Amino acid sequence: MHPAKSVIFFTTASGAGYGLIVWLAMAALLNLLPLEAFFACVAFGLAFVLIIGGLLASTFHLGHPERAWRAMSQWRSSWLSREGLAAVLSFAPMGLLALYWLWPEQALLGQISGAMAWGSIIMALLTVFFTAMIYASLKTIPAWHSKMTVVGYLVLALMSGAMLMALLTMLWGYDGAGLFSIIALVFVLLGLGVKLLYWARLAGKKITSTAGSATGLADFGAVTLVESPHSTDNYLLEEMGFKIARKHAAKLRKIAVLFGFLTPILLLGLAIMLENSSLQIVLLFAGVMLGGIGLVVERWLFFAEAKHVVTLYYGEHAI
Amino acid sequence: MTSLPKNKPKKKLGLVIDLDICVGCHACAVNCKEWNAGGHSAPLTDIDPYGAKPKGVWFNRIHTFEAVHEETGRSRTVHFPKSCLHCDDAPCVTVCPTGASYKREEDGIVLVNADTCIGCKLCSWACPYGAREYDEDEGVMKKCTLCVDRIYNENLPESSRAPACVTTCPAGARHFGDLGDPSSTVSKIVAKRGGVDLMPEQGTRPVNKYLPPRLKNIDKQKDQSAPRMLTHQDDSSDGAGLLARWVDKLLS
Numbered sequence: 106m107h108p109a110k111s112v113i114f115f116t117t118a119s120g121a122g123y124g125l126i127v128w129l130a131m132a133a134l135l136n137l138l139p140l141e142a143f144f145a146c147v148a149f150g151l152a153f154v155l156i157i158g159g160l161l162a163s164t165f166h167l168g169h170p171e172r173a174w175r176a177m178s179q180w181r182s183s184w185l186s187r188e189g190l191a192a193v194l195s196f197a198p199m200g201l202l203a204l205y206w207l208w209p210e211q212a213l214l215g216q217i218s219g220a221m222a223w224g225s226i227i228m229a230l231l232t233v234f235f236t237a238m239i240y241a242s243l244k245t246i247p248a249w250h251s252k253m254t255v256v257g258y259l260v261l262a263l264m265s266g267a268m269l270m271a272l273l274t275m276l277w278g279y280d281g282a283g284l285f286s287i288i289a290l291v292f293v294l295l296g297l298g299v300k301l302l303y304w305a306r307l308a309g310k311k312i313t314s315t316a317g318s319a320t321g322l323a324d325f326g327a328v329t330l331v332e333s334p335h336s337t338d339n340y341l342l343e344e345m346g347f348k349i350a351r352k353h354a355a356k357l358r359k360i361a362v363l364f365g366f367l368t369p370i371l372l373l374g375l376a377i378m379l380e381n382s383s384l385q386i387v388l389l390f391a392g393v394m395l396g397g398i399g400l401v402v403e404r405w406l407f408f409a410e411a412k413h414v415v416t417l418y419y420g421e422h423a424i
Numbered sequence: 425m426t427s428l429p430k431n432k433p434k435k436k437l438g439l440v441i442d443l444d445i446c447v448g449c450h451a452c453a454v455n456c457k458e459w460n461a462g463g464h465s466a467p468l469t470d471i472d473p474y475g476a477k478p479k480g481v482w483f484n485r486i487h488t489f490e491a492v493h494e495e496t497g498r499s500r501t502v503h504f505p506k507s508c509l510h511c512d513d514a515p516c517v518t519v520c521p522t523g524a525s526y527k528r529e530e531d532g533i534v535l536v537n538a539d540t541c542i543g544c545k546l547c548s549w550a551c552p553y554g555a556r557e558y559d560e561d562e563g564v565m566k567k568c569t570l571c572v573d574r575i576y577n578e579n580l581p582e583s584s585r586a587p588a589c590v591t592t593c594p595a596g597a598r599h600f601g602d603l604g605d606p607s608s609t610v611s612k613i614v615a616k617r618g619g620v621d622l623m624p625e626q627g628t629r630p631v632n633k634y635l636p637p638r639l640k641n642i643d644k645q646k647d648q649s650a651p652r653m654l655t656h657q658d659d660s661s662d663g664a665g666l667l668a669r670w671v672d673k674l675l676s
Contacts (some may be wrong), residue, residue, distance in 0.1 A: 150432075167542045167544050168541070168542065168543020168544075169542045169543050169562075169563045172522070172540055173538065182519075183520055185546055186522075242519075245626065246549065274648070313625065317491075321620040321636060323490045326493035329491075334486065335479075339479050341557065347548070370667075415553065418487055
């Protein structure tokens with residue numbers, strides 16, 4: 106599949122934003138952090154920038170971005186529609202939770218803060234779940250048609266959110282910083298495990314469709330394309346027949362694992378063991394940045410490595 | 425509404441494509457482009473049509489495959505036209521977030537409403553057959569309409585009220601009719617010839633059927649292998665003339 110930059114940015118950025126929201130809401134529920142306005146501005150601000158930036162980026166790949174509102178109408182059948190609807194609805198609890206953090210003494214906000222925190226957690230996770238289901242529901246792309254896709258999106262969102270949370274709480278010198286560094290480390294380890302399982306599944310996956318089943322000619326023998334319908338690329342080949350990454354897949358996987366998981370594990374581990382808070386901040390900042398690069402490479406591979414069954418009509422033999 | 429119709433369409437208009445007859449001339453694709461460039465989903469935009477790398481929207485494309493039998497080594501070349509199969513369980517319809525993509529209850533035709541399509545391309549990801557193409561110029565998805573603007577068109581003589589690809593096929597490899605009616609001509613042809621679904625494992629339940637090539641006499645003879653090559657050396661002189669056999673005996 107063609108890895109569209111807008112979709113890669115959307116899924117990684119909004120994933121991190123929703124992950125950060127989950128951890129902020131957890132902190133509010135469990136009274137882990139003092140409710141300071143400046144922290145709220147930066148933390149919720151960062152989460153909203155990541156989420157809204159991602160959502161806007163995702164509309165850039167549309168042919169008609171001005172009609173994007175229509176995408177919320179078909180929630181009964183379409184995962185994409187459910188995602189759009191959940192993304193918009195989630196702003197209500199997330200926004201109210203941010204307001205509570207800014208004005209904790211306001212009575213009404215205080216009363217609903219628990220419900221809003223739960224609402225934020227549920228809606229943030231639901232939105233990421235719906236995003237993952239867009240991909241996991243497609244039978245035509247067997248690499249994605251798996252629970253591993255859903256688990257991967259959820260774990261990686263919580264992982265990148267936890268790393269941001271650890272950095273932010275460390276910047277403010279909160280007591281909770283140690284706890285969030287440990288949570289981040291646990292989720293990076295989980296993320297690495299999930300990705301390794303995802304790749305192991307890809308390697309051991311049974312064949313779904315073949316050129317024989319695509320043409321109905323399997324009984325006549327091994328089916329090979331001898332002549333393409335056209336002499337130049339068409340939309341289908343550009344969108345679904347992306348090939349570059351498979352050539353470098355092994356190298357890119359190493360880069361994704363090194364930057365996205367191994368380096369953050371090392372940096373988080375060091376940060377947890379050290380006492381010096383300014384060094385811890387540097388380590389966590391480096392972890393967030395390098396981890397971000399790793400996650401973008403991981404997401405790029407997620408698209409580029411996935412084969413679509415339509416390529417069976419263009420020379421592929423089995424998928 | 426992008427859910428599939430609650431009442432399953434009784435009438436299932438579709439195509440039956442005879443792979444035994446198709447000669448791969450591309451006339452169906454050309455006439456499809458010609459008609460539809462002015463029809464329901466017009467225009468079918470071409471990008472750089474006279475340049476080095478022309479590309480554009482086509483509803484029908486003709487691939488050519490070769491099937492080589494593993495045991496006998498016999499090969500067969502098959503020309504393979506492919507357009508939308510107007511599936512009963514069309515995944516392109518249910519993934520659509522806007523309701524632009526829909527399946528008609530009255531005849532099962534799958535269409536796109538170009539006024540509400542946002543061009544997210546997800547339907548083209550959901551379709552196993554590559555039936556949906558993105559029109560870069562218009563920013564919407566386009567697909568075979570089964571010539572919905574032809575088949576009911578009372579301004580056309582009755583014999584022309586069939587999809588453009590069917591009326592133009594010079595070999596008679598394409599049939600159009602109601603595949604939901606077991607007594608229709610197309611249903612009978614499918615039953616008689618053992619028509620097949622493409623990628624049945626994808627669970628789309630396509631309406632269009634493909635008739636596999638007929639077995640030739642040579643396919644029915646089990647011990648028949650591929651024709652010999654010029655480099656082949658005979659081991660025996662069976663079947664040779666009297667003189668050739670005598671020379672063979674003398675020399676070997």
